[in-house]
Amino acid sequence: MTSLTERLSQVDRQKVINDTAALIEREVAAKSGISGMAIKGGYKVVKKVKPNMIEEAIDNLLDSFTGALNPLYQDYVENAALSTFEAYLKQHEDRAANDLLSITDARAERADNKLLKSTYGKLRGQAEKHVKEALPEVGRLIDRYAPKDA
Known part of the structure; x- marks a missing residue:
């Protein structure tokens, strides 16, 4: 079976x-309240330190993220009665969020930039909640590029 990363x-x-x-x-812009202000502030810091850092980070982490989601994706393709990966992720949000955060946690631990490391550390406590909120859109993105029936 073809992996999510390969697809x-x-x-x-x-x-x-x-x-x-x-x-x-979109996820950052949608945040509100005190934690939303912290996320928006942290995001602004990252963009100011290096304007293209988000795109570079995505490029550097994409294969790791898809590798982390691959066991869920494989189960979805092989066994799930659900028609979309978005719906599948909603049913497995705890595991998906923790699998994705394990990648960023490891990267943050190895980071040399103290400001970025500190910012991540301050935001990490709420990260699982925010990742779970983003999972439906992550699922839609994967459904678009790696549909089950392709």
Whole structure:
């Protein structure tokens, strides 16, 4: 069976990166309240430190993220009665969020940039909630580029 990473390698990577960056922009913009202000502030810091950092990070982490989601994707393709990966992720949001955050946690731990590391550390406590909120759109993005029946 073809992995999610392999399936996404068959499409225009830059388009996937751009769509993922747009997804992140929408998710950040939709945040509200005190935690939303912290996320928006942290995002602003990242964009100021290096304007294209989000796109570079997506490019660097895309294969790791798709690898982390691959076991769920394989189960969805082989066994799930659900017609979309979006719906499948909603049913497995705890596992999906933790699998994705394990990638960023490891990267943050190895980061040399103290400002970025500190910003991530301050935001990490709420990260699982925010990742879960983004999962439906992540699922739609994967459905678009790696549909079950392709």
